[in-house]
Amino acid sequence: MKTMITVEQLSQRAQNLHDRAAEFASLDLQQLNYKPGPDSWSILECLEHLNRYSRYYNPALAKAIAANPASNPTPSINYSWLGKKSLDMVRPENMKKHKTVKHMNPNNSHLGLNTIQEFLQHQHQLLHLLHAAIGSDLNKKAIPVEFFKLLKLRIGETLEFVIVHQERHLQQALRVKEQVVRQAAA
Numbered sequence: 001m002k003t004m005i006t007v008e009q010l011s012q013r014a015q016n017l018h019d020r021a022a023e024f025a026s027l028d029l030q031q032l033n034y035k036p037g038p039d040s041w042s043i044l045e046c047l048e049h050l051n052r053y054s055r056y057y058n059p060a061l062a063k064a065i066a067a068n069p070a071s072n073p074t075p076s077i078n079y080s081w082l083g084k085k086s087l088d089m090v091r092p093e094n095m096k097k098h099k100t101v102k103h104m105n106p107n108n109s110h111l112g113l114n115t116i117q118e119f120l121q122h123q124h125q126l127l128h129l130l131h132a133a134i135g136s137d138l139n140k141k142a143i144p145v146e147f148f149k150l151l152k153l154r155i156g157e158t159l160e161f162v163i164v165h166q167e168r169h170l171q172q173a174l175r176v177k178e179q180v181v182r183q184a185a186a
Helices: 007-028 041-067 079-091 112-131 154-186
Strands: 002-006 074-079 142-146 148-154
Touching: 002 007, 007 041, 007 112, 007 154, 041 112, 041 142, 041 154, 074 154, 079 148, 079 154, 112 154, 142 154, 148 154
Parallel strands: none
Antiparallel strands: 002 074, 142 148
């Protein structure tokens, strides 16, 4: 199945994520660590969850992009069954909660402002990866899935997965921020 999603569109979305996350730096540490409930994540926990994924996927993408140049790059992404399923699971519109694998779950972590800085650094890396991906074979199955490395995603669908997953959790963090701001105003 072909889609009209291009690397340029993904780059714009990644830049938007960077810019929205930078806004969290205006909050103090207590606000950033506010949890709406015991099993809910704070703003920093949402970002730390994404940092944990970026620590895996950014290097895996860098390696795959470098190893798979395309002689005739395609502007759009083809999706495998696994890629479509993975994207559907993490789309922000999909409000169904999913259990996070233990090592990716930051619940009750002690986090500081460096969590935001790390997220922003990962976004810079992702923007560079997206630029490099323009000349690579986006449809090469080359990225092992983090929690089950025998399964592989295509380069393009992995780039989109990372961004869609970030959009999901950034929206979650923004909902927490709304609660924090309402409480501060009360």
